[in-house]
Amino acid sequence: MPDDLLSHLIGPSPYSSAWLWTAVMLALGVIVWYAVVFALTSRRRLRDIPVLGAARDELIRRRAVRAVRTIGSRYRAGELAPARAGAAMSGELRSFLHAATGMDAEYMQVDAMTVGTLAPAAPILFELTDVQFNHRSAVDVGALSAATEELIREWT
Known part of the structure; x- marks a missing residue:
């Protein structure tokens, strides 16, 4: 069997851990964004x-x-x-x-x-x-x- 066909039998390479950290940071960013918007638009004053x-x-x-x-x-x-x-x-x-x-x-x-x-x-x-x-x-x-x-x- 030729060596070039062997690459089709092995599964895909694992994803980079940078993608995981990017997803975590984006999720935290969205949570902080919603918290800021909620705090600034709530009926309570900021000092309360x-x-x-x-x-x-x-x-x-x-x-x-x-x-x-x-x-x-x-x-x-x-x-x-x-x-x-x-x-x-x-x-x-x-x-x-x-x-x-x-x-x-x-x-x-x-x-x-x-x-x-x-x-x-x-x-x-x-x-x-x-x-x-x-x-x-x-x-x-x-x-x-x-x-x-x-x-x-x-x-x-």
């Missing part, structure tokens, strides 16, 4: 989902602290005037409060914040407003930066 909410809150907190620290450093280096530093810190604090509580802190008057959920932030916002609009203000912007960072870090 236990693990995702805690991770989201921590990321928001770290970003806000980093931004306020950068503003404070730029003020101490002399790059920002007190009014501009106060305005920037006020904007960051209000943005953080909006993201953390869902309330429209960016558009609220400071007097309206003294009652309710945003009450702990009202004294700092009063001082930031004073620094921003009163050129004769005696408030130390460096200390105010540290107080703002501490408020953001301890916000629950």
